[in-house]
Amino acid sequence: MKVTIDQDKCVASGQCVMAAAEVFDQRDEDGTVVLLNANPPVELAADVRQAAVLCPALAITVDE
Template sequence: MKVTIDQDKCVSSGQCVLAAEEVFDQRDEDGVVVLLNANPPAGLAEDVRQAAVLCPALAIVVED
């Protein structure tokens, strides 16, 4: 699994962090998503996919 983010699209909703805090974080100054792990382990795949679905800006792309 490979995860990419588009920080320019991010609207700082934080849904990604709630869904997969091991993979996503937010910048302190503006809340924009920060990718902690571009290749998360298989055990986090469901959480990462959920984060992508929940993202209101569609700023997360997941490739298998």
């Protein structure tokens, strides 16, 4: 699994962090998404997919 983010699309809703805190974080100054792990382990796959679905800006891409 390969995860990419588009910080320009991010609206800082925090849904990704709530779904997969091991993979996503937010910048303190503006809440923009920060990718902590572009290749998360298989046990986090469902959480990462959920984060991508929940993102209102569609800023997360997951390639299997």
